Amino acid sequence: MTATSAPAPDDRALAIRAAFAFFALYAVFFSTGPLFGQWLLDAEGRPLQADFVNVWAAGRMAIEGRAADVYDWAAHRAYEVLAVGHDFEGYFGWHYPPMFLLVAAPLSLLPYVASQLVWTAVTLPIYAAAIRLICRRWDAVLIALAFPAVAMNVAFGQNGFLTAGLLGAGLALLDRRPVAAGILIGLLTYKPQFGALIPIALLACGHWRAIASAAATALAAAGAATLAFGAEVWPAFLASTKLTNHAVLEMGWANFAELVSPFGVSRWLGLGYWSAWMVQGAVMATLAALVWSAWRRPGADGPKRALLAAGCVAASPYAYVYDLTTLGVALAFLLKDGCAPAERRAVALVCLLIIAEPLSGTPLSVLAAPIVAALAIRRIWPGLARWHAVAAA
Template structure:
């Protein structure tokens, strides 16, 4: 037992050969599953009668409404469901539209194509953007980066569900890569994250804490321009429709668990899955979000290595929102890449290699394990990783840095 604990602590069990073998096995199994799914479909629905790319069906349906001149319609669940049934058949289940109006233009563009082509274009283009970001983080430092990036289990989840995790990871990872070299570009990429606003709440905090005001201004200008463009294109009513639909998203999807507690990988869902009430879930989530925000403000004002700051922001982003699903775990990919590169350059902390391996593998089993046993994996593992990050940064920056933050000093 002592030998096992020591191996986990040092991470010496995680050899390059084992990493390559496991990643290749996951990739082959993922590709086989996707090929089988496509081969047994009719080009529109899979063998179970679900739309190919499942959740992408709501993007396509919303886009058809925009092309019909009814941009506010997707925000009405009944009308959105009716359009999905009209396209995919009366047996299809409901896939809700929960995005702000920023996403409508892209949805309309995709809806100009046949469904299968739109899905292929969406998946290929956003996967390419994700790989671009991953190459920027790890491509020069780690020869296995491409295998690990493609085989990351959240990738097959996104491909199977036709979701937007690739785009989210690319925007966040790309923005962090450009933060100091091209601050205006970084701000634009951050502004584009407004299509999923729950993942942009902590970014202004760290930009302000670290004094990156050019990035902050570029991000704000990007959101303002997108807001103006959407209003001019679709009318003011799309905003009132979006705000009205947020009640359905909050009450039915989040608080009542309409999506399924096992699918939502947050502290909020963890409390609800264990029969905690809505007020308790909000209280626990609020406490975690506040702790993450304060910790990130300290970290980004400190002299800690940038890789620790970048990884902490992405992990903290997932922890701070009550609404993140398993496909959103794509944000862990660039976070893991930053931490791996930093570990190779400066050495790995005790338990770090084992924790990184667990985080990499976790999306493959997080949903099914929670559904079968009510045991969450994502939130506890991310909390452990975030705590380890803070501990390492605290040890390395020393008491002088902690004092400067506590007294309001700048690094």
Template sequence: MTRFWQKIRTGQWLTAERLQGYSIILLVLCAIAIVVWVAASDGLIDRRGQPIGTDFSNVYAAGALAWQGLAPDAYDPGLQHAAEQAIFGGRPVPFYGWHYPPFFFAIAMAAAAFPYAWGLLLWLVTSLAGYLVTVCAIVRRPGTWLPALAFPAVFINIGHGQNAFFTATLIGGALVLLDRRPWVSGILIGLLIYKPQFGVLIPIALLAGGRWTTFAAAALTASALAVASFAISGVEIWHAFAVSTTFTRTVILEQGATGWHKIQSLFSAVRMWGGGIHLAYAAQAMLAAALAISIAWLWRSRASYDLKAAALCTASLLVTPYVLDYDLVVLGIAIAFLARHGLAHGFISYELSLLALAWIMPLLTRTIAGASGLPLGLIVMMMLYVVILRRAAMEAGVIFRSDAFAKA
């Protein structure tokens, strides 16, 4: 047992060969599962009566409504559901809500310009390519694409036809380009306003780090998107969006219609454990305040940029009360930055094993939370964030630098 914990502490068990082997095994198993899932489906409807690409159906339906000049209808649950059913010949598929700001209709219309299956394929392939390019640009080591592709959150996102690849590409790309192309970095951050809950802490990091050019570019991009959508679509669509936020907040978030075991936030954990709405909001607010303060300190400190980037990605997932397991694709960006830092400077005790746990965690967290009420995703992300802050504090000279560093 002592030898076992020694290997966990040092991370010696996770060699490059084992990482490659584990990735190949998981990649093959998930690929087989996807092929079987599609082959067993009845056309575009799977064996559970859900559309192939589940959540993508709301994007496609919203795009179809926009092509018909009925974009505001996408924010009405009844009309949106009818549009989703129409895609599949009126079959009684489940409802998938459209919760995005009006300027995201441009992407939805592009997807809906093709037949459903081709639109889904284009949606996933292009966004997945962006995510893989971003991770490879961070780590810059041969074979990086393999564990990045085998990251379980990738397959969860594919199964749901979701947009987490876009989110990870925007955040990761902005962080990769922050020093070399600050204006481009700001534009990518501004585009993230399509899913604003993941951008809450980014302005704090930019201001604390004195990244004025990037901050200005992000603000101008977000403003330009809002103005353009007003000019093209008018006030009506924004009014429909504003009204729809009540449904999103009360039914989707507070009542947990999505399923508490799928949501990876502290808010969801409190609700899953029987806590009231006010207690859940209070707990989430305290966590958000702690994250904001720590991010501001970290981005003003002398710590490595890789640690700052990894912390911001992780904190961006922790700060929002509504983060699904497919959104954990963004955690892949945090793992990539922390891995790059460790490969250059060595890994401290338990760090490499924790990175491995964070990598496999998306595969387990929904099942474990559903069976036991243990929010594994939340726990692992908080552990990872604490480890990042500890390393940053060592580099900044705030705490004693341990002699446990050893290059992998």
């Protein structure tokens, strides 16, 4: 089977069987997790603090008229304790721009555990809908839901489904509905570190309507947040970015081993702050050049979008394993028309790296995005693959 042929029935059946095997593992974990203090509830049956607690706490503070205080770590942590009903070690920082409070506020009207379940139940279909838009097949959605980063995102109560869904749907609609695509891309400004490469791609191929729509949406979201929570929330957010940079990227309070970025791995390996930024900067510059060149070329629309999606992950210095949900979108764009045996093995490796990440306590899954990007590059520039084969021979 060639890389661009339709998936063979046997390949599709194998992928579906593998998906159900993953679902069985997920079912065991999520059904027993609350019993053993691993998910939703701790060993004493109390709400278990997880990443989502920062969303609930920020939302409750915004509801109570304290939106600017969400960037005060001591005040925000007090509301995290309120969320779970007991004190705990550590702190789950709120590093998002004010527009994400528009989402967090209504979620905080529910009790913490119920709110986390609702958050997952609402955002997971956004991810699934994006995969459906990309591949136009329900079996592809089933397979994408089995991607290991999906389970990680559910476990942490994180926003990977929203990020991946907005990006995937935006890129899928880019050619036929550019204004709608721009709206979805504009909403991604709630997580700005993931958007560095998107303007480069849109400018490279002249998607001016999408660019205008994205800019208007971002401004509208910022304006809505200002009207809802007051203008003082913006200086508080901007001031907090310096503390976040110092605590997370300089001091490693969030654990460098958990970052799946070139910056994080460089710090984990012992490089200094500025040396790690040089590594991250080199990766970002390389990806920017590749995205620009790829999006200037005619054809290969799926691989180009896959490269961009994988690049958005690798270009972010602040990325965790749940952010790899976006690679599900990248793989959907890349493999929707079939895959070669070598590509199947590469995808299996990506899945294993993501699974091994929390088990090993090391940032193994930092390799996941580069592997997916390399697969896309082979599709965009097939001559490179042929040259490599000749050189190896």
